[in-house]
Amino acid sequence: MKQRVLLIFSLFLSFLLVSGCGANSDSNKSDTKTYPVKTIQVKEENYPVSLEYQGITGESEVRKLSFKSSAKIAKIYVTKGQHVTKGEPLVDLDKTDLNYAMQAAQSQMNAAAAQYNKAVNGAQQEDINKAEIAVKNAQDNYNYYKDLYDKNVTLYNSSAISKQALDGSKLQLDSSEAALNSAQQTLQQLRDGSRDEDKEALLAQLNAATADYNSKMDLVQDASMVSDLDGYVVDVLCKEGELQPAGNPVILMRSDDQVITVGLSDKDVKKIKVGTKATITIDNQSVDGEISNIVQMADQQSGTFSTEIKLLNPIDNDQFYIGESVKVYIETGDQRSILIPISCILNDGEDYVYVIENGRAVRKNITLGDAHEDKVSVEGLKAGDKLVIEGMKNIKAGYQVSEK
Template sequence: MKRRLGSLVLTIIIAVSFTACSAKDNKAEVKEKVIPVKTMKIEEEGIQNSITYTGIVNAKEVGKYSFKSAGKISNVYVEKGQKVAKGQKLVSLDTKDLSFSIDAAKAQMDVAQAQYDKAVKGASEEDIKKAELTVQKAQEAYDYSKNTYEKVLMMYNSQKVTKEELDKAKLEMNIKALDLDIANETLNQIRKGASSEDIRALKGQLDSAKINYESKKKLAEDSLLTAEMEGYIVDVLSKPGEIVAAGYPVIAVRGESEIVNIGLSQDDMQRVKVGTNVMVNIDDKESTGKITRIDQVPDKQSRTYNAEIELSKGDFPIGAIGKTSIILEESTGMLIPINAIMHDTEDYVYTIVNGKAEKKPIKIEDTLGDKVKISGVSKGDILVIEGIKSLSSGVKVIAQQ
């Protein structure tokens, strides 16, 4: 009996000892439990304080090309939408009629030049000899007519000829006398040379002829329109064979540079300055730019102030609509995801220190989309961003990707 009792007691003692050991092991397992979390390293980042507007893309430069003289379109070398290089041929006029006009103007200028040169340099020996020969012939003709008149006069006095025949002989003598006077005057002028008044008059005629020739020559040069900038053909307004008036636009070209126009509110107009940096996003394509102009008078309908943003690189479709972010100021700070913040009586986050979660109160300074700028943490801290709700200070954690 005593032996059975002893065995029972021993069994109970062993069982109790085993249960106690098992409890210790379970408690140890609870204490060593590790919670998996996702983390990020806190860094100091650049922060932009900006305002957002919707804008429309436009060409910075649009040139409408026209001819300086009327004419018929000969050739159109480009098509709407085509990219063109500076100096590339666009449209030309038919120059056949203009070529004849240029030749005539050139001939007129050459004659005026010759007359002016002759007046300035004086007559040549050949010219003087020709003038002296003309005087000699005129003198001979006058002497002959005078001798004839005297004979007819004697016959008239003896009533052998009529009064009409006498008058005819006298008229012929007077004509020859006038021719002799003109020949002598011409000879004297040739010997003396042209007067200063004549030279000035000839110089005026020459200058006028030169201007006429150069203007027609320039019209011929202007009969070909070329691109004054790299860009794209916006529209072709005329066809070959059409008659166009001087100054009438025949083609439109836009430059490669692009701008975005936005309408600023009165309050923002006071905050934005010329030179302010802008980020532009159109159809998920981004570009940078600067404010280059702000109208000081609002639009009558929208009551907004038009602002012009010049893009650093423009390859957006004209008329495209996109989002613009005007950067008012830039700073640095600690940015974290907004979903990493917990709130009880205050805002706080969890960081990892020596493998354990540590609760840190923080202060929210600004909200930037899905991130917030905070204070209360340090650069390089490991921030818990997922698995936060299972944490408390001192709990062991393991970071997972």
């Protein structure tokens, strides 16, 4: 009986030993298990960097067109919503009074030009001859009254005429002498020509008359309003026959330009300039554009800087709805960094990946940078690392792996 108990106890110990050995054997087998993974060797790459923003579709600024002068509306050539091309007529004013004013200004300019040219070129011989004849006549007239006065002095001294008669002859002599002096001065001026200060005064009068004429002519030309761009008539604010005051808008116009407006942060706005290229996604359609305007003052409410992007290849107007939200990608240049597939990144509160070193998985915490399509730039890896891109969910740090 005692031997039987000892035998059973020996068998039980053997069973425990065998069980223990089996467990250790399975554990060792688990530790040496190899997990298949797929890897790539990471490297630094150049890739374009862009700013990603939400934009709003808009249109070019509405312009208010007006006349410089007041007149009646003679003819309206366009209607609201009409597309016009550069140089196409829009509105005409009644030019009757404007033409009269221009003609009067032209006459004044011509007269001033004649006076100035006469002063510069000198008098013609015909004018000098006339002045010489006038001097001779004045001299003869003076000699006559001088002789008459001398005789009257003798008669007065002999009491043959009265003092009143003598004074009358003296008055005639003085008048004839003044006329002679004036004729002589006129002749001398014609012979010598105009003085420099006289020429300058006449030139100033000519310049003033010319400026007035040009102003009147400009008003006549301005009275025919034409489009200075290809675009659309937003509204017509006048009617034919109405008196249109100077400066009041008559036509509202906008160009064909299609623009996207985005609000850039103070950091990003410094990375771009007018002419910077951009890509806009509208209804799954990519359209090229470029920065056309940057407002230099931040919006008081949003704190962003309003920036306009002009579409380089405008889309059909029936597909371009004002106020629609679109994706905008603004190019800011190239950058060199390590790019890895987004799909291989894991997260347990921190972003990390697995790399292979000496046949085992090693965890690497990474910092994400700019995304580019299905890849993202990262910090925390170095060129040459073997990055696990498939099978990373089945492994942990320290696991032995084999590369497919």
